[in-house]
Amino acid sequence: MFKYRYHTTLAAFLIIAFTSFAANAQTMLAANTYRDSPAISQPLPGTMVRLKGRAEKLRLLSFLKGLNIPDVPVNEESDQGWVQLANTFTKLRLYPLAMKCFLKTLTPDSVTRDVPITQADQQLIADQLHKIGYEGRPEKSNIIKTDQILETFHDDKPSLAYAMVLHVKQPVRGTPKVHKFINTGHTFITLIKFNTDSSYAALTFGFGPGKNNLLAGTPLMPSAPPKFMDDGGHAWDEVIGKFISKHRFKKILELARQYEGLSYNLSTNNCTDFGLRAAQLAGLQVRDTRGSWPLGKGNSPGVAGESILLGKFNNSDTGNFDRLYIDTLSNTNSASARQ
Secondary structure, three states: OHHHHHHHHHHHHHHHHHHHHHHHOOOEOOEEEOOOOOOOEEEOOOOOOEOOOHHHHHHHHHHHHOOOOOOOOOOOOOOOHHHHHHHHHHHOOOHHHHHHHHHOOOOOEOOEOOOOOOHHHHHHHHHHHHHHOOOOOOOOOEEEOHHHHHHHOOOOOOEEEEEEEEEEEOOOOOOOOOOEOOEOOEEEEEEEEEEOOOOEEEEEEEEEEOOOOOOEOEOOEOEEOEEEEEOOOOOOOEEEEEEEOHHHHHHHHHHHHHHOOOOEEOOOEOHHHHHHHHHHHOOEEEOOOEEEEOOEEEEOHHHHHHHHHOOOEEEOOOOEOOOOEEEOOOHHHHHHHHO
16 A cells, blocks of 8 residues: 555656646647637647757756656556656657556556556657757658568567557647648557567558659549658647557558558548558547548548547447547547546
8 A cells, every 4th residue: 555655646746846847947838728618728739848948958858867757556547647647748759658658547458568667768758859859840751661660560579568549630620621721631540569678669650642743642633652651750639549459459560561552542541541440450449530522522630530529439349438548639528528
């Protein structure tokens, strides 16, 4: 009992200390105004940390390097501190570390064994803050070959756990609009393989059109050559994560291999189609994801993101939101939809 209280108190203290430090250092997270409560502001998921000055950035790096997160037991359900830490690391695009924190809130089962948080993770935080720079602007997504995706996870290391994260970037944040001018949004996934030696293999990627001509992958010419993109630096509006079995993980990798030979089609085989199929293989169902646009219709990041905001999704293993990591524009709205 003493050990439990100690770890719980320590985790809560880290959250409070981090929040207090970030405020004092004027570390800024853009604010989201809930659609139903315009006066309420919360940190905006998908928006990167923005540091106003070099001195503040160095102070924050020093603080994060000094965090000594203990190896605590799983099932810390009463401690929302771990969820808050997961949200923070998701905003920094440190998805493996976010899922490690989320794991601390779960009761162990056949696919969720404890994955320790190590000092190497603390160094990753510092490295990521250097990488994203002062403004934290989204990075360009570069083409990645299917073989590179598959080889990422063939590291010859014994696995401890597997996870998948679904990301949705809407054309207009918080609305079901299917496009804003030429911006149609994007849906992509992250796959993570946690190893027994505390290392991990992870890749964030999505499906898209190869631009062999200016109109390829548009309503005027919906078909295009296929390509995968490394979306590790891509912005997002909604995120749903889940720990999955090795069998399901392999199924998703097989889906990626199959997509190598499938043409992109804006209406029938776009980025959201790939993301939803991967999510379905992981046991994650998202409903009502189709929209329409001039000359076409199909699954859309805008509509899919709206459905996530309205709680139109579930863990197919439980039939509800249990064991899902959720970080959206409005977790309040999502929570309301769960009732």
